[in-house]
Amino acid sequence: MKTIAQFAIGYEQLLDAEGRACGDLPPFANDADAMRRMYSMMVLCRLFDTKAINLQRTGRLGTYAPCTGHEATHVAVGAAMRPEDVLCPVYREYGTQIWRGVTLTEILTYWAGDERGTDFAGPREDFPWCVPIGSQTPHAAGVAMAFKMRRQPRCAVAYIGDGGTSQGAFHEAINLAGAHRLPVVFVVVNNGWAISVPVAQQTAAQTFAQKGLGNGVPGVQCDGNDILAVRKVMEDALERARSGEGPTVVEAVTYRLSDHTTADDASRYRPQGELDAAWQREPLLRTRRFMEQRGFWDESREAALRADCVAQIEAAVHGYQNRPAADTDHMFDHLFAHPPAALGEQMLTARQYGKTGSH
Amino acid sequence: MPRVTLVEGINLALARALADDPDVVLIGEDIGVNGGVFRATAGLQQRFGALRVQDTPLAEGLIGGMAVGMASQGLKVVAEIQFMGFLYPALDQIANHMARMRNRTRGRLTCPVVMRMPHGGGIHAPEHHSESLEVLLAHHAGLRVLCPSSPARAYGLLLAAIRDPDPVMFLEPTRLYRLAKQDVLDDGRALPLDEAVVLREGDDVTLVTWGAMVHDTLRAADELMNEKISCEVIDLSSLSPIDHDTILESVGHTGRLVIVHEAARNAGLGAEIAATVAEKALYDLLAPVVRVTGYDTVMPYFAMERSYILSVARIVDAAKQTLQG
Known part of the structure; x- marks a missing residue:
């Protein structure tokens, strides 16, 4: 039998776990301001995560999905995108969202069970968080279809997790994007675990990057804890998409250093040794070391950054806790542009019995 | 045109x-x-x-x-x-x-x-x-x-x-x-949303239906008219939201209601209509509401289709049922 098609998956890593450069560095890696901006966002995410978990533990926030460990991937994707692009997130990619203008107050408001958190003041066309796993990927393909139809030089970016790649919607979306060469990038954040199910039980595939190949879409894997590699790979994929060459599947290999959510206890299913080893590869320290080696960063900048992040977070928490209360009309106000008349009666009933339900 | x-x-x-x-x-x-x-x-x-x-x-x-x-x-x-x-x-x-x-x-x-x-x-x-x-x-x-x-x-x-x-x-x-x-005049004019349509006015029984069953229901109304039973036929048209006002007004006039739908009975829209009439117009009713619906079976393969899809005869019988004692 002869071979009629061959495929390969590339792997990109530019920083090792010690923060040493291990490849040809892209220009932004030598730009002190660019690097400081990305690192600052990673630290903000890490500190915000800690705060949000504390708020949940003390009864001041609902269930929250932490992002600790994913900061390099999330921030790099945000930095690689243009403001006019559209993001279709899952629910823990805060680094990308904050980069694009979603506020910490909005994130907290969402996890407090308040729809107003998804009315982003910043990226007005970005999608809200998507809880039904995988269902956001066709949205990105549809957004990209609109860009293509209108000949706009814009891209859509969809996030999905390693578990999410098992959903049919993911493959359907990639397939459409490939068939129409749509300007979209699918970012598979492989953090090792889909709640309690490890990658080995999710798929026999060697990589998630290759999940596009069956649909004619190229894939590339990168070290998701290496902010230089993720940004480089994303910039390449976005450039490819923007220039009409079609979609890419980007797999970022990282690790979920937290529980799945605050309602989860990963110690029930995840070996402690694996978690300890993953902390040795976490993304913040290696980025800081890289910057210190280049003279971009020092202890005083670190201290100033952390103080600034704490102030930002405290201000956001204050804004969140002091947001105006929502009345029961909140449930009815945005169902339709032109609400059916019959809803009016139910709206009056809700006003009468607001906050009287059992819980 | x-x-x-x-x-x-x-x-x-x-x-x-x-x-x-x-x-x-x-x-x-x-x-x-x-x-x-x-x-x-x-x-x-x-x-x-x-x-x-x-x-x-x-x-x-x-x-x-x-x-x-x-x-x-x-x-x-x-x-x-x-x-x-x-x-x-x-x-x-x-x-x-x-x-x-x-x-x-x-x-x-x-x-x-x-x-x-x-x-x-x-x-x-x-x-x-x-x-x-x-x-x-x-x-x-x-x-x-x-x-x-x-x-x-x-x-x-x-x-x-x-x-x-x-x-x-x-x-x-x-x-x-x-x-x-x-x-059909291709004049670009849209019909209003959220409204049911009274296709035929009548005095004795209100027949509410939609889609393909509108035609069978109109035929049933013809047959009933031959027996001096006057039916008001409503094409629901908007299945959500339901225009309950139009139905209630009709039932207020006729006092009798038959709901006809091809879909299965269990938790069907007929139940929603009947419940609303019970809530808001029970004392207008002169007879129990009757539903003429598909059976709570799987939609059969087409060899049995004519036995599943409800007939004019079933609609006629249901309307007469509301007029008996």
Whole structure:
């Protein structure tokens, strides 16, 4: 039998776990301001995560999905995108969202069970968080279809997790994007675990990057804890998409250093040794070391950054806790542009019995 | 004024919408060169191009999902689900995203999408091609569900659906696609949403129905008139929201109500109508409400189709039942 098609998956890593450069560095890696901006966002995410978990533990926030460990991937994707692009997130990619203008107050408001958190003041066309796993990927393909139809030089970016790649919607979306060469990038954040199910039980595939190949879409894997590699790979994929060459599947290999959510206890299913080893590869320290080696960063900048992040977070928490209360009309106000008349009666009933339900 | 079938009325409305508004886009399986398996989109790709009348990959969930994405960018997507039995994979997108995008983003993102799909049986089609699944759609807040009963109503309601800024599920009675022709003026005028239509005024019994059963119900009303029983026939037309006021007004006049639907009885829309009449007009009733519906069985293969789909005789008997003692 002869071979009629061959495929390969590339792997990109530019920083090792010690923060040493291990490849040809892209220009932004030598730009002190660019690097400081990305690192600052990673630290903000890490500190915000800690705060949000504390708020949940003390009864001041609902269930929250932490992002600790994913900061390099999330921030790099945000930095690689243009403001006019559209993001279709899952629910823990805060680094990308904050980069694009979603506020910490909005994130907290969402996890407090308040729809107003998804009315982003910043990226007005970005999608809200998507809880039904995988269902956001066709949205990105549809957004990209609109860009293509209108000949706009814009891209859509969809996030999905390693578990999410098992959903049919993911493959359907990639397939459409490939068939129409749509300007979209699918970012598979492989953090090792889909709640309690490890990658080995999710798929026999060697990589998630290759999940596009069956649909004619190229894939590339990168070290998701290496902010230089993720940004480089994303910039390449976005450039490819923007220039009409079609979609890419980007797999970022990282690790979920937290529980799945605050309602989860990963110690029930995840070996402690694996978690300890993953902390040795976490993304913040290696980025800081890289910057210190280049003279971009020092202890005083670190201290100033952390103080600034704490102030930002405290201000956001204050804004969140002091947001105006929502009345029961909140449930009815945005169902339709032109609400059916019959809803009016139910709206009056809700006003009468607001906050009287059992819980 | 052209005399057209219901499916031709749909084609006219789609062509009008495509010509009037550059943001209108049609997507679906086999809707392009082939013009749709029922020919609803015949000639439209040739006229408007392969991007505005798009053949999609064969995946209904994708059709729902890409429609959400396209609509979020302001495109007005008219998607075709080839048969209602293939709706299920798209329900995730319809229920979890399309229906609630406006609400969950406080109006920031919206879904001006029309999902067109054949509804009901009666054309000897293979299994999964003859379903009446309106309740699956009507149960979801944020959706409108329409079901026209004639070429002119199909034309006007489809234009209204496409122009509405929110998602509309548009159920097309398969049996009526080519049953009869009607003069339809292609004037671009939409019919009002959220309204039932009194097709025939009467004094003794109110018959409420929709879709293909409108025709059988009108025939039943003819037969009953021969026996001096005067029926008021209401085409529900809007399956969500239901225009209860029109029904209540009629029942206030006749005192008797028969609800006719091809869909199965259990948790069907007939129950919703009957319950509302019980809540708001019980003392207007001179007889118990009667439902004439499909059976709580699987929609049978077509060899048994004529025994499943309700007959004029059943409707006539039900109406008479309300007049007995």
